Amino acid sequence: MTTEIAAKLGGRSWTALIVLGFAGQVAWTVENMYLNVFLYDTVSDDPGAVATMVAASAATATVATLLVGALSDRAGRRRSFIAAGYVLWGMATAAFGFVTVDAVAAVAPVAGAVTATVVAVIALDCVMSFLGAGANDAAFQAWVTDVTRPANRGRVESVLAIMPLVSMLAVFGGFDSLTRAGEWRLFFVLIGAIIVVVGAVSWVLVRDRPDPVRQEGAYLASLVHGLRPSAIRANPVLYLALAAWTIWGISTQVFLPYLIIYLQRYLNIEGYAIVLAVVLTGSSAVSVACGPLIDRVGKVRFLPPAIAVYGTGLLLMSVATGMIPVIAAGLVMMSGFMLVLAPIAAIVRDHSPPDRAGHVQGLRMVFAILIPMIVGPFLGAAVIKGADAYYEELGVLKQVPSPAIFLAATVVVAFMAVPVRALRRRGTA
DSSP states (O other): OOHHHHTOOOHHHHHHHHHHHHHHHHHHHIIIIIHHHHHHHHTOOOHHHHHHHHHHHHHHHHHHHHHHHHHHHHHTOOHHHHHHHHHHHHHHHHHGGGOOHHHHHTTSOGGGHHHHHHHHHHHHHHHHHHHHIIIIIIIIHHHHHHHOOTTTHHHHHHHHHHHHHHHHHHHHHHHHHHHHTTOHHHHHHHHHHHHHHHHHHHHHHOOOOSSOOOOOSOHHHHHSGGGSHHHHHHOHHHHHHHHHHHHHHHHHHHHGGGHHHIIIIISOOTTHHHHHHHHHHHHHHHHHHHHHHHHHHOHHHHHHHHHHHHHHHHHHHHHOOSHHHHHHHHHHHHHHHHHHHHHHHHHHHHTSOGGGHHHHHHHHIIIIIIHHHHHHHHHHHHHHHHHTOEEEETTEEEEOOOTHHHHHHHHHHHTTHHHHHHHHHTTOO
8 A cells, every 4th residue: 555545534434533523622612612601601700710720620621631541542443432432421511401509409508508609510511521532622623633643633633722722613603602792501502512423423433453463551551641751752752842832831831811801901902802813713714725745744843943933923923913914913913823833733643652542632631731721821910910011991900911922932942942943853754
């Protein structure tokens, strides 16, 4: 079989990649963006409750990916974990629609109903995050590694990279009106139903490798295998790519949590939804178009110019004012954002040990999600406090993100030069 033929994915595999990738990101969009609003609007306006929920969810998702990833490696199959996981994930998502202060008050003392409801929402979020991370971040992502090859992973990752952005547009455009009208139960039930249906369909779409490479050895030992110095020495390219991913992730988290506030409060762009829609749509098109180019020129060779585009976009965002200039700068920044992500993710897949593809997804959660989400937002918050910028609302001065968050992100992403140079010295493709 020639390399060209081996690099081709069939229609069934592409359909599974797109459907499962999109549906998973729809669920994560709801969890990451709307669940905080649901808690704030319907239960408690205590910011500490939101912060606790976010931290608990991130930790739970990381643990779940490590546990389920290693388990699917030992089983040598992914389909059952994906199908069952998505169905349960959808059911957990729908369950949020039935968690209300009134419902909890029926079984808890009235005086403590709000606190009990906060605890219930956080607990359910942890359940949802565990199921979602196990099904999507562990099993589905490991399956993608199983069915793809180095020759096609650039274009596959370029498609998967746009799924978070496309899902944001879909949820915002199709379901946001329900949340604005206070129809939270219908919102969660509809989203949950979509995930359940996709889980059922995945049993037909997904096919495990006919020649699975099962991971041998003790299960508990396999959970921490990737954090051992011996594993790092045995897989240097993998960990260099994960290090690059960590740096990129931190740079994105310096500004992303504050982006809408910056557009709305610092730049006074009321039509920020239009800005986001144009930027996300345009940058998604760029990512898909460049997928074949990544495979053709090589993933590591593609990284320096992609980082340059991303860094240029960050610098442009720090000086852009007005809707049109911000859209132009945002297109450059978010295009670079995804053009950096696609080759890094592909390199990680290329150098995942065949018997530990699921376990590597757990490592990805640690390096690409957990660490950046802990370090980046706090770094951004420190920059915002240092810039000392404010806006006035009803006679009260409130601190606001300044262009300094983009400059700080540029400084952080410059450190990617260290692992990328090491990758090039090793002659990584």
